[in-house]
Amino acid sequence: METQKVQKNQCDMKTDLNLLLECLKYQMDCPASQKEALITIYSICQQNSEASEYFREIGGLMFINDLAKSSVHRIVKEAALFTLGIIIESNVYCQQTLCTSALFEDLILFLINKDSGVNLKRMSVYVILVLVSNNKSGQTYVRDTGCIGLLLQLFRTTLSISEMNLSDENTNQCYQLWSSVCSTLCACVNNPQNEDNQNICCSVFPYAKEWLESCTEPEIVRPICSFVGLTVANNSYVQKYFVSVGGLDTLAQVLIKLMHDSCMSHSSTKLAVVVTKTLDACIANDSAMGVVLTKYHTVSELLKLLSNDTLDTGEKISIILTIGHCTEVCAEQLSLKINDNSLNVNNAEELEVQVRKRSLQDYWKKAKEILHRINLIEKEHDE
Incomplete structure (x- = not known):
């Protein structure tokens, strides 16, 4: 039947x-x-x-x-x-x-045609998105036809920082187009990872940085963090470029602001986790770049975030991993200083090393306590 x-x-x-x-x-x-x-x-x-x-x-x-x-x-x-x-x-x-170069070229014509409205452009971007998603051939065509360059141009020009009023219908339509462009750029560089496209897409990092400096609304921060995180992923050249344009500094500053706002806003706490994951993607392959974060006391901010009871297990693990990458180089340097008996240091320097070592140990002690608590929660849930 x-x-x-x-x-x-x-x-x-x-x-x-x-x-x-x-x-x-x-x-x-x-x-x-x-x-x-x-x-x-x-x-x-x-x-x-x-x-x-x-x-x-x-x-x-x-x-x-x-x-x-x-x-x-x-x-x-x-x-x-x-x-x-x-x-x-x-x-x-x-x-x-x-998935042919001919279709990508047709979509380019829709995007550059002055008579194309915002919605027609958004539909064109949507087709590009599904053509490149999980598709290496699509990622190649989007690059070889020059379509990716047009997407980057739309990323730069579709929205105005000074006119971010999403309640306005025209602005909201432009935002929807811009958001679609961000999603499409993410698909161009990721799953599978495409280094050539990553190397091209990093050209708009200065614009992404400018957005983050000017606006910490979730509608802007989330798409940009996704784009940055996937573009820098497992690509040391792009990671170094992001640091060189001040991107890591900006992310650290955004985290501080969100942590301040999180005292009154649950959404700011969740957004701080998004920023944390992006920070981690930027330094995961070369934690030496995390030294930039020391002047912003990023580890302290992350420990505050880690102690937030509203976060789920996955979010807390992401924060712990980021703390690990932030402190990795510092721990190595301390170990070298303490274990190298031939190193001649005066008492003041030795004291500083010991203080930093204790501080680092405190960080890890708190992180391990949280991790232990997470494990207990998981065991209770399984039972």
Whole structure:
């Protein structure tokens, strides 16, 4: 009985998609009807790999691709691009079919066309996002066609720091486009990691730094931290460049501000964890760069954050790892100074070393206490 029901649903789905494709073909002079048909198609194909694959087999995917380029109606272009994105996202074969330099070049034209509205640009960016996500070929095409350069330009110019009023409809639309660009840039550099794209994307770090200096709203900090964290990940060249433009200093300053705000705001506490993870990504491969953070007493701030009872286990572990990377070089230097008997130091220097050593030991003692507490909580939960 259940098998018959599944078969009937599959048959109905195929019938519906065939009828909707015919509707698209014969309603070329009626953009409203085409838009409705496209909405129905993506509602069927959304998170439905089988439906998306069937639609590709009957020629629907390529028809919508052509429709997005040929239609003179903006509402049809927008709906066609969004439908393409939904289908690509739900089926890897559809992604492979459309992942061509030709499509990236078409999307570039949408983005540079002065007549393209903000929403059409956002739909174009969405298609780029699903083409590059988990797809090395897409990451290569986005670079080779120059599309990544255009995305970086949008990152720099779409939003104005001085006009950040998201309650304003026009500003909010621009923000949605900018946020989509950030997500797409993240996909360009990550999963799989793409060093070539990381090396290109780091060119906008000075702009990211300027944003963080001017605004600590979650709507800005979260996308930028995601972008920075993935762009610097496992790439020493990019990490050093971020430090050289003052990015690490800025993150440390943002953390201090958020820690001050966290006394009154739960959202600031959560945002401080996001910043902490980004800090860690910047120094994880070369903790010597973490020396920059000493003047901001970052470890002390992280220990305060670690003691916050509202954080979950994963967040606390992230903070502990960051503390470890922040103190790693300092611990090595102290060990060398204390164990090297041939080192001639005066009493003042020796005292300073001992004080720093005790301070470091205190940090780790607190961290271990928190970790022990986390383990107990996990055991209680398992029981």
